[in-house]
Amino acid sequence: MRWKSWLMLALALLLTLACTIPLPRIPTPAPLTLIEPVDQQKTITAEGVSEASVRLGLYVGDLTLRSSAAVPFFDGHFRYNVAEWEPVIREEKVGAALRLTVNQGLGTQLPLADGEQYSNAWDITLGNALPVELTADLGVGAANLDLGGIPLTGLSITAGSGDVVLSWATQNPQPLGTLRLTAGTGAVIATQLGNANFDRLSFVGGTGDADLDLSGTWTRSALGDIKAGTGKITVRTPAGVGVRLNFSGTSLSDLHTVGFSEQSEKVFVNADYGKAPLTLTLNVAVAVGDVTVIAP
Numbered sequence: 001m002r003w004k005s006w007l008m009l010a011l012a013l014l015l016t017l018a019c020t021i022p023l024p025r026i027p028t029p030a031p032l033t034l035i036e037p038v039d040q041q042k043t044i045t046a047e048g049v050s051e052a053s054v055r056l057g058l059y060v061g062d063l064t065l066r067s068s069a070a071v072p073f074f075d076g077h078f079r080y081n082v083a084e085w086e087p088v089i090r091e092e093k094v095g096a097a098l099r100l101t102v103n104q105g106l107g108t109q110l111p112l113a114d115g116e117q118y119s120n121a122w123d124i125t126l127g128n129a130l131p132v133e134l135t136a137d138l139g140v141g142a143a144n145l146d147l148g149g150i151p152l153t154g155l156s157i158t159a160g161s162g163d164v165v166l167s168w169a170t171q172n173p174q175p176l177g178t179l180r181l182t183a184g185t186g187a188v189i190a191t192q193l194g195n196a197n198f199d200r201l202s203f204v205g206g207t208g209d210a211d212l213d214l215s216g217t218w219t220r221s222a223l224g225d226i227k228a229g230t231g232k233i234t235v236r237t238p239a240g241v242g243v244r245l246n247f248s249g250t251s252l253s254d255l256h257t258v259g260f261s262e263q264s265e266k267v268f269v270n271a272d273y274g275k276a277p278l279t280l281t282l283n284v285a286v287a288v289g290d291v292t293v294i295a296p
Helices: 001-019
Strands: 032-044 051-059 062-067 076-080 088-094 097-103 122-127 131-138 143-146 152-156 164-167 176-182 190-193 198-204 210-213 222-227 233-234 242-250 255-258 261-264 267-269 279-286 291-293
Touching: 051 122, 131 143, 210 242, 242 255, 279 291
Parallel strands: 051 097, 051 131, 062 122, 062 143, 131 152, 143 164, 152 176, 164 190, 176 198, 190 210, 198 222, 210 233, 222 279, 233 291, 242 279, 255 291
Antiparallel strands: 032 076, 076 122, 088 097, 242 267, 261 267
16 A cells, blocks of 8 residues: 555645646647638838848648749748638838748647648749748648749748759859758658759658759759768759769669779769869768768
8 A cells, every 4th residue: 555655745746836837738639620721921122121031831731932023022822721721920020121930820829630631722923033041840731832033142942741843943142151951751852953053952762752853043052961861862963064962871772873983992983073164062861861962
């Protein structure tokens, strides 16, 4: 019976602590509030500013993003049928810069019912007149971003469990500093990354596969850092650009190259290296994943 006394004492102490210590709010095990589908639109003109930053936080739902000359700065269509998921939009003007944050509302409840009955889709268009630093934090759901023509000064995308497709059909008119891609459990497909006009590419692999196409119009030399996760990564290097590949990993069997020759230990170059006016230096780090680098 002694253990019962100790149990009663422990319960009494827990009750006392619960009454005296503020505890964080914990989501309640209740279904989300299903409502009739809402189609909400938000347009922002960004008058009187010369630069902007846009941060998107979509944790459950699908994202489509594109550019249009007909949009002054930002046009968003938000379609959802969960009351707690109404987007939270904040604008902050600091001098000549505008900071725009669009986050999915989360509420305090946990989804208990079949997820197929929930819907949440964002369709966002950015203008091509204002230099923008874009950040997207993604969770569960697919994302399709056609970034051609958007004057991006910086880009950071963190993927979750959904598939992410990035494309640059036309060249970025603005020099882009660092392009950061962090993969999750879903696939990442990026085409014509050369049109992004970046100084540095930073890719961190996840458990999903990734296909990075670096073709496009190259106007300057650049650096790329590729860190493999457990998924397979395929890197397609551009034509007409000298490429130097520096490998770091436990075994060269984790790295596969096509169209490269080994210049020195764990250093590979393509046929244009040392001859072309532009150079792309790729640092590839592999721990447990698998990376294939292909020259055209």
